[in-house]
């Protein structure tokens with residue numbers, strides 16, 4: 001048994017899942033085995049949607065495997081990486097026993113999936129230093145062992161911190177937890193980072209899983225296409241735990257078109273533009289009087305601390321700009337997360353905050369010159 005399989009629930013390792021009409025390898029002229037309609041819906045111009053799709057649409061799997069440079073059998077396509085997160089937790093954790101470990105402040109879905117599965121949640125907070133936030137690897141390793149974690153989620157680049165994790169650190173953790181836990185690296189924002197992807201570590205680490213998505217850099221959040229990439233054994237089990245026809249055909253078609261050479265070239269240009277704007281917005285924020293700290297980010301967003309986050313949040317709202325309030329997150333009581341927009345949108349953010357900075361200073365009684 002491969003290392004990865006041993007980390008999945010024993011009762012699911014040879015679970016066959018649902019035997020869908022598409023999963024039997026049959027051939028014929030008249031397909032009357034799935035209770036599909038014999039005629040297309042009048043609204044279905046192409047007429048292709050009357051049949052159930054392939055559970056893992058082969059053209060899409062092939063295109064994604066090419067994009068991420070991995071073998072197709074190592075890749076599961078799901079409804080966003082959110083579904084992959086949920087499948088991993090369900091496949092690895094026995095309710096009430098096997099824990100999920102997260103390093104907050106971090107993306108909330110890991111904890112939500114753990115909660116839904118009844119898996120204990122272990123939290124090892126990120127540590128803030130001069131370079132921003134970083135995982136406490138020694139603490140993670142200890143807590144994972146002591147608390148019986150079956151999955152450790154790392155988010156790189158981190159949401160909401162923007163900090164990427166070095167491959168060497170991921171590799172060390174995966175090696176340390178080899179026979180104990182899956183190490184899942186959520187790379188939803190990898191395209192925006194110069195840090196090498198953990199995909200390069202997969203061959204050496206059976207217990208490593210990497211999540212990627214078309215939702216962010218590829219601008220297809222509504223299509224809900226995300227992937228888990230890991231050992232072929234583990235991916236096969238996840239496929240059997242997944243809903244019968246998880247990927248809607250129109251979404252698969254759109255995603256395939258988005259992975260054409262021409263579309264990918266445009267996507268790469270957009271990503272470069274976002275990165276340039278990110279540097280400009282970060283510098284602009286750092287120069288504002290009411291901003292305590294704007295973190296260097298490897299994502300398509302910037303996390304910033306404010307003297308008066310409430311004033312900043314409402315000044316932005318007054319200007320019609322909605323950002324993510326992070327104040328309820330641990331360690332982020334004064335922080336907002338701002339997605340990188342178009343240059344015009346980023347200008348509006350800076351302009352609105354320039355006003356808020358003055359207001360915050362006034363509220364503290366600082367001397368402010370007003371005309």
Ligand SMILES: *Cc1c(COP(=O)(O)O)cnc(C)c1O
Nearest residue numbers: 080081082107159188213215226
């Ligand atoms: C946005 C985001 C996701 C969700 O991706 P989908 O593929 O749209 O489900 C996953 N992880 C992180 C860290 C995110 O920020």
